[in-house]
Amino acid sequence: MSLPADFYARPVLEVARDLIGCVVEHRGVSGVIVETEAYHESEPACHAFVGVTARTRTLFGEPGLAYVYRSYGIHALLNAVCEPAGVGAAVLIRALEPLSGIEEMRLRRGREGRHLRDRDLCSGPGKLTQALGVELSENGTSLLDGPIAIRAGEEGDRDDVIGEDGGDGQVAAGDGGGTQGQLVGQSAVVAGTRIGITKAVELRWRFCAAGNPYVSRPWPPVS
DNA sequence: CATGGGATTGACT
DNA sequence: GTCAATCCCATGC
Helix, strand or coil, rough: CCCCCHHHHHCHHHHHHHHCCCCECCCCCCCCEEEEEEEECCCCCCHHHHCCCCCCCHHHHCCEEEEEEECCEEEEEEEEEECCCCCEEEEEEEEEEECHHHHHHHHHCCCCHHHCCCCHCCCCCCHHHHHCCCCCHCCCCCCCCCCCECCCCCCCCCEEEECCCCCCCCCCCHHHHCCCCCCCCCCCCCEEEECCCCCCCCCCCCCEECCCCCCCCCCCCCC
């Protein structure tokens, strides 16, 4: 069962957090979402910041649509459109923990895929679309009953978010740094700053499964 | 119509 | 650590 439209028709930050632990399936392979980022029309890092254009049309569409666009002229990046229709917002899927069809993922990752560890197959937004076989032409398709499916994970509630704070941008002081890798079941989620953007860099709108080795980059940063 | 800048990755020094 | 690849489209003249 795919997640319903109501799931996506909520504030994009909630959806981004709740998608951690959910499962994406496409063309015979699947993986658990371990990293997401939220984007909203109210902040300049979001494509929808400029309003409705040919490029951003999907972003302003129905919640539960797939927004797929080309990044750096090379990669396809996969997003889930959120909030009510008319509001430009989406969650970028940034990393997966491969679940099924791993050999197929290796093939789709090309020559190099054969030599990769499982943890490197989907550890980035461009890598996972290649491993899943997601293409630009799937922009605007439905995540509810289209070619790309997202369903709830096996785990139950995952309400506790580590690292959220009063909004002053400080990282919650890492409890000595040594316990970051301790999993509290699968439910712990850490919030941090988004990657690869130049605007609104201070917003901590990135969410990762705490201590999960399949994320694109660790949080907190290893400086 | 010309230009510039990416929500990245992999190869290379 | 640096850097090129590559293309869509928003912006400005």
